[in-house]
Amino acid sequence: MKAGIVSIGTELLLGEVVDTNASYIASQLPLLGLELQSVIAVPDRMDSLVEAFQQAWQRFDVVIATGGLGPTQDDLTREAIAQLLGEEMTVSPELESDVRAIFAAMGRDMSPSNIKQATLIPSAQAIPNPRGTAPGWWVEKNGKLMVAMPGPPAEMQRMWEVEVMPRLRARIPGDVVLLRTLKCFGLSEAEVGEKAGRVFGMGNPILGVYAKPDGIHLRLMAMASDQEKATALIAEAENRLRSTLTDHLWGTDSDTLENTVGQLLSTRHLTLATMESCTGGLLASTVTDVPGSSAYFKGGFVAYTNDMKASLGVDAGLIKEHGAVSREAAEAMAQAARRQLGADIGLAVTGVAGPDTLEGKPPGLVYIGIADGKSARSVEGRFPPRRVDVKRRAAVYALFVLREKLISSPS
Amino acid sequence: MKAGIVSIGTELLLGEVVDTNASYIASQLPLLGLELQSVIAVPDRMDSLVEAFQQAWQRFDVVIATGGLGPTQDDLTREAIAQLLGEEMTVSPELESDVRAIFAAMGRDMSPSNIKQATLIPSAQAIPNPRGTAPGWWVEKNGKLMVAMPGPPAEMQRMWEVEVMPRLRARIPGDVVLLRTLKCFGLSEAEVGEKAGRVFGMGNPILGVYAKPDGIHLRLMAMASDQEKATALIAEAENRLRSTLTDHLWGTDSDTLENTVGQLLSTRHLTLATMESCTGGLLASTVTDVPGSSAYFKGGFVAYTNDMKASLGVDAGLIKEHGAVSREAAEAMAQAARRQLGADIGLAVTGVAGPDTLEGKPPGLVYIGIADGKSARSVEGRFPPRRVDVKRRAAVYALFVLREKLISSPS
Structure with missing residues (x-):
């Protein structure tokens, strides 16, 4: 069934x-098997509202509206629905006493304008709203459904969860919709699209490919008559994608790289230290976004000068020979970080954040170094040369390199 | 003139x-005297797109679209505009060489699917996008205007500010609208609202008060028949606000705290070093978001353990006595940071990021320490206890404290 949000x-x-109301409701509709066709935002004006309602009512089986249920003159949602359906609004005595009770509980008199929050039309039932004075409207006519909820997110979400979602679930036959997101790093959006396209037809599940700060996300959406079938569809598609994207896939759904490496460090009882120049602290900050990261993160150095690197044990001769932006420096920084803080693993980033070149090297060039007690290695990355993006991508890349090391070592 | 967003x-x-793209663009349209009539969100499907474009093209003078300009099969914005106008897409040789150059700069080959990012129709001109591979489209036909911009917010906002806004301003007649934002720290949104309300009437300019990550922003919007009158209206209102908000105001318009302190450090020829625990590197990362910060930033320590603090010269006995989350520790960390790196000023943050308490202290409690060669001082902050918010607010607070110190010392 088709749905629209107004x-x-x-x-x-x-x-x-x-x-945010629209994105919240949008995220809920697939769980009901409702296919959201459009979200339209309109101003508090009668003509705009009636026009938006007319279109949505004509095109969709279910229309979800938020906002415009307050007591003031510019709250026109009820009036617009009444006009759409050619019905008359009347005050419901029960609703009126409900609204009066809310004001009494707050020790205040009900303002005359609140009376319109106690109105209904013949096709509408009131939806309780314990968090505010505006009840919602549940409207049924000619096999179509419209739900009007208040705009304040806390009122809307409670009404959705407790009242609207259960009623809709009972009323809507049909398919289960299942979502699954795979997260990928180290390939461009186009490369992911091409690789995925080779193993993936159109149809069910549907595949969406999105560029995100932590890499490329692949979203699978499967529809089926029951949960089991939907799960099987997703699993089959995921297997095909995993076979072609292999090690580039690092997580699913709500996984973050910092959580993923945090869990790997914890289960392997390993500790981490960082030394970074071009990321300027962003790598350590990302690591410490994870609650409980103090259990495995020993600390970090933002070594913004060669003097500071040298004072921490990075060989000044090596920097003189290869430059601070080099594989050699990245590896030496990773070693120095773990030595200084007595950590199992040292992770380092050096590079050119830009906008200017450094040592004749271009903005966007970075080296990630990683070291344990036995050895050090490094990788090179090149990113579009916008300072904050270089920082962010370099930090993500470092976490990706750390993850690779952790999953390749025995737990 | 009427506008719609797709x-x-x-x-x-x-x-x-x-x-967020829609709300960003929506906030900009009044500056052009454009009246936004609707925002509609549609899925990456040809029929939905063409239908939304048809309606918007029919009803509005200016249509602004975002998204769907990527290289993959489900990026259909160009195709839908071509179908709407009955025009044919062809590859533009100049655009093709632009896209190839972007890939070459990253040391990568252009994927074949990126070629569609180099297409145009006869009614479309390309809009440059230095932050990504997708140029925008500026479409004019029959006195109507459509602008298609890429979906990633950083690409879209740059394109809007540098390319689209100036072209639209040149094309749209009407009143001059002038905006001015004042940035405030250390007061709540309600306190700012009350103080501003006492010196500020309704009318022209209009005042908007917004809570932002770096404090409270006050946005003045003045309308007048010419630039001079609008400027005078803004200046008069700004003076009244400055008289009541005084030292809480730290910047205007595009100022950031990190740029402000960077300029102050540069002009005073002072250098900075940081030591932070609960912010985990975010303070240093924010300082180094500024291009050229290596001129004044000597480096930083993410001292996540008491051992690391002690090894950097923070007295272990002091931490034992007062705790790592204390005024005393914050001041000692600031001193240690400047000593270790030979900087003029040391800036430190210690606190409880949460979700758990630390040393019996609640999440959200932070201390900022600041020291120069002569003395050290500290301040206490209490923030709502959500981990990433505590980190962000503590880093902003530290920069605000640094700014206060810098403006109170002779340059």
């Missing part, structure tokens, strides 16, 4: 508020 | 991404 509020069209 | 991407309709 987000109501002039503040949305002035960019004063980001429409 | 946001393209299946991820928007699955709720995987919040549509």
Whole structure:
């Protein structure tokens, strides 16, 4: 079945508020087997609202609206639905006493304008809203369904979870929709698209490919008559993708690289130390975004000068010979970090964040060094030369290199 | 003139991404005197796209689209615009060599699928995109205008600011709209609202108050028949706000705290070193987001353990007595950082990022220490206890403290 979202509020069209309600509801609809066809945001104006409702009501089986249920003159959602369906709004005595009770509980008088929050039309039932004064509307007519919920996210989400979602689940027959995201690093969006395209047809599951700060995400969406079949569809597609993307895949769904390496370090009882120049602390900061990272992270050095590198035990002659931006420096920095802090693994980043060249080397060039008690190695990366992006990508790359090392060593 | 936004991407309709592009563009349109009538989000499907474009093209003078300009099969924005206008897409040799040059600069071959990023139709001009491989499209036909920009926010915002906004401003007649943002730290949104309300009436300029990661922003929007009148309106309002918000105001418009302190350090010929625990490297990373920061930033320590602090010269007895999360530790860390790296100023952060308590102290409690050759001082901060927010706010607070020190000392 097809669904549409109508987000109501002039503040949305002035960019004063980001429409998080729409993305929240959008994330819930696949769980009901509802296919979201569009989200439209409209201002608090009668003509805009009625037009958006007309289109959505015509095209979709289920319409979800948020906003415009407040007590003020510019709250027009109820009026627009009444006009759409050609029905008349009347005050419901029960709703009126509910709204009065809410104000009494707050020790305040109900303002006359709140009376419109107690209105209904013949096709609408009220949806309780214990977090505010505006009940929602559950509207059924001619086999179609419209749900109007208040705009404040806390009121809307509670109403969705407790009231709307269960009713919709009981009413909507049909398919289960299952989502699965695979996360990939070290290939471009186009390369992932091509590799995936070779093992992947159109149809079910549907594949989406997205460039994200931590690499490329592949999203599988499967539809089937029950959970088991959907799971099997996803598993089969995931196997095909894994066979072609192999080691570039590092995680799924809500995994982050910093959580992944944190878990690997914890289970292997290994500790980590970092030394970084071009990332300027971002690598250590990303590692320590994980709650509990103090159990395995011994600390880090932001070695922004060659003097500081030398004082930490990076051979000054080596830097003189190869430059601070070199494989050799990256490996020596990784060794120095682990030695200084008595850690099992040292991880280092050196490179050119830009905008200027350094040692004649171009912005975007980075070296990742990694060392344990036995040996050190390094890899080279080249990124588009925008300073904050270079920092971010270099930090992600370092975590990816660390992950590779951890999964290749026995636990 | 009327405008509409079309946001393209299946991820928007699955709720995987919040549509921040739409709210960004929405916030910009009033500056051009454009009235935004609707925002519609549609999936990466040809029929949905063409339908959304048809409606928007019919109803609005200016249509702004984002997303769907990538290299993969599900990137269909160009194809949909071509179909809407009944025009044929052809490869532009100049665009092709541009895209090839981007890949060459990264030391990689262009994937064949990227060729579609070099296509145009007769009504479209390419809009440069130095941050990615997808140029935008500027489409003019029959007195109407459509702009298609890439979905990644960093690419879109740069394209908007540098390319699209100036061209639109040149094309759209009407009142001058002038914006001015004042940036404030150390007061809550409500406190700023109250203080501002006391000196500020309704009308022109309009005042908006927004909570942001680096404090509270006050946005003034003035409309007038010419630039001079708008400037005078803004100046008068700004003076009134400065009289009540005083030292809490630290910057305007595109200022960032890290740029502000960078400039102050540069002009005073002072150098900086950092030592941080709970921020885990984020303070140093923020300092080094500024191009050229290596001129004044001597380096930093992410001292995540008491052992590391002690090895850098923080008195172990002091930590034993007061705890690592204390004013005393913060001051000692600041002193140790500047001593270790021979810097003029040492800046330190210690605190509880959470989610667990530390030394019996609650998540969200932080101390900022700052020291020069003569003395050290510290301040306490308490932030809502969400780990990444505590890190971010503590880093911002440290920079604010550094700025205060720098502006109070003679240059």
